[in-house]
Amino acid sequence: MDANIVLTGPMGSGKTSVGRLLARQLGYDFVDLDALIVEQEGSSINEVFAGGGEQVFREMETASLATLADRRRIVLSTGGGVVLREENRILLRMIGRVVNLTASVATLAERLAQADDRPLLNGEESREERLGRILQEREPFYADADIRIDTTGKTLEDVAAEILRRLPVNASGAL
Numbered sequence: 001m002d003a004n005i006v007l008t009g010p011m012g013s014g015k016t017s018v019g020r021l022l023a024r025q026l027g028y029d030f031v032d033l034d035a036l037i038v039e040q041e042g043s044s045i046n047e048v049f050a051g052g053g054e055q056v057f058r059e060m061e062t063a064s065l066a067t068l069a070d071r072r073r074i075v076l077s078t079g080g081g082v083v084l085r086e087e088n089r090i091l092l093r094m095i096g097r098v099v100n101l102t103a104s105v106a107t108l109a110e111r112l113a114q115a116d117d118r119p120l121l122n123g124e125e126s127r128e129e130r131l132g133r134i135l136q137e138r139e140p141f142y143a144d145a146d147i148r149i150d151t152t153g154k155t156l157e158d159v160a161a162e163i164l165r166r167l168p169v170n171a172s173g174a175l
Contacts, residue, residue: 004028004074004096005163008142010135011080012108013101014151014159019077021160028073033082036064058085065091080134083141099163100145103152105132 005022007015016032023030034045037060041048048057061082068076069091076095082088092098103111109128142148147166151159 003167004072004076005167006076006078006092006096006098007101008078008083008092008098008145009080009101010103010108010131010138010142012111012131013080013103014111014156015077015101017156018101018151018159018163019075021156022163023075025160025164026073026075028075029071030077031068031071031074032077033061033064034077034079036067037061040064054081061085062088062091065095069094071095081138083138083144089141089144097147097167098145099167100142100148101151101159102135102142102148103150105135107152108135 005019005026005028007019009015019032020030022028037048037057038044041060043051045057048060058081061079062085065078065082065088068074074096078092082092105128108131112131147163149159149162149166154162
């Protein structure tokens, strides 16, 4: 049975774009956890945050993750904060090999400059300050991955190739 790939990392690190490319290259299904939540709840992430706050969103995230535990041949792109809950970290490991993508704060801020769908970026701090704080808070959880890749200055193709190079494969070439 082929192993799933689970992408974690901060917003703007490339999880969705790299995930789509990897899924295409491997012939796997691509699953975006945030999109799955939107589909299941019938509300945007911004609406969920506005209506119930981050805690309600995190509960939805855990419930959606649990529905993926038996899926095979998927590349899963997660939300940046999925790693905050221990229950989620356990589920991520059950689902597949965890690959953490990261980038410099400046790169993340540049990639997210036009984003208006990121509720955690709202507030008084600059995006750089907020991203720096979020990265620092989540670092111990991001570090607990099978593989970590800094995407700063790399193309999607470079990142996908590095993931495939670094993931162990069996004799038949399957992950």
